[in-house]
Amino acid sequence: MDHVTYVKNLFRRSIEAKQKAMETIPDDVVAMALTCANSLKSGGKILFCGNGGSAADAQHLAAELLIRLRSEVDRAGLPALALAMDSSSMTACGNDYSYTVFYERMVLALGKPGDVLIGLTTSGKSENIILALKAARTMGITTLGFLGGDGGPAREHCDQTLIAPTSETGRVQEIHITAGHAMMELIEEILIESKYIEKI
Ligand SMILES: O=C(CO)[C@@H](O)[C@H](O)[C@H](O)[C@H](O)COP(=O)(O)O
Numbered sequence: 001m002d003h004v005t006y007v008k009n010l011f012r013r014s015i016e017a018k019q020k021a022m023e024t025i026p027d028d029v030v031a032m033a034l035t036c037a038n039s040l041k042s043g044g045k046i047l048f049c050g051n052g053g054s055a056a057d058a059q060h061l062a063a064e065l066l067i068r069l070r071s072e073v074d075r076a077g078l079p080a081l082a083l084a085m086d087s088s089s090m091t092a093c094g095n096d097y098s099y100t101v102f103y104e105r106m107v108l109a110l111g112k113p114g115d116v117l118i119g120l121t122t123s124g125k126s127e128n129i130i131l132a133l134k135a136a137r138t139m140g141i142t143t144l145g146f147l148g149g150d151g152g153p154a155r156e157h158c159d160q161t162l163i164a165p166t167s168e169t170g171r172v173q174e175i176h177i178t179a180g181h182a183m184m185e186l187i188e189e190i191l192i193e194s195k196y197i198e199k200i
């Protein structure tokens with residue numbers, strides 16, 4: 001296959017998966033945005049975790065709450081934390097315990113009842129994310145899963161899920177970031193409407 005056709009085919013699969021997602025996941029995005037807005041209004045915070053590209057997505061979405069999302073909305077920061085933020089803690093945990101328990105340990109140390117944990121895993125199989133979701137549930141933290149395929153074993157550890165309708169890792173991530181953008185904007189809108197935050 002020539003390279004240009006290869007690229008066009010990737011775009012086509014991305015568009016087709018997003019078109020399917022547009023039919024299947026908006027209700028889940030709205031429900032998750034309400035969960036996060038309610039947690040923030042009650043003094044909670046939003047924790048994010050993922051591996052590889054999903055770790056980057058976790059940081060991207062956390063930064064949007066913590067710093068700024070839309071250039072036209074200037075507001076105070078909202079408490080949100082990507083759990084892979086610190087290479088010293090992560091390497092110490094990998095060295096002294098195991099990488100698999102890193103997110104679980106972060107949730108146990110930093111999480112509080114009423115917080116929300118968002119686990120992003122395209123396969124739903126990543127053990128470190130599953131352990132973090134399980135720990136969160138024992139602490140009264142609401143668990144949200146950004147998943148793909150059939151949701152994998154992570155699904156049963158999530159109070160709410162959104163599942164990208166494809167199993168192709170990159171295409172799942174592309175749906176996650178679009179759904180994440182919609183969700184972060186909606187959280188902001190809900191908090192503005194309820195006068196919890198104001199546009200500066
Ligand atoms: O970004 C990509 C592929 O697009 C990869 O780095 C990918 O995120 C990594 O293989 C992850 O370890 C996959 O983990 P998960 O999504 O199955 O939990």
Ligand SMILES: [Zn+2]
Nearest residue numbers: 060061064181
């Ligand atoms: Zn963004």
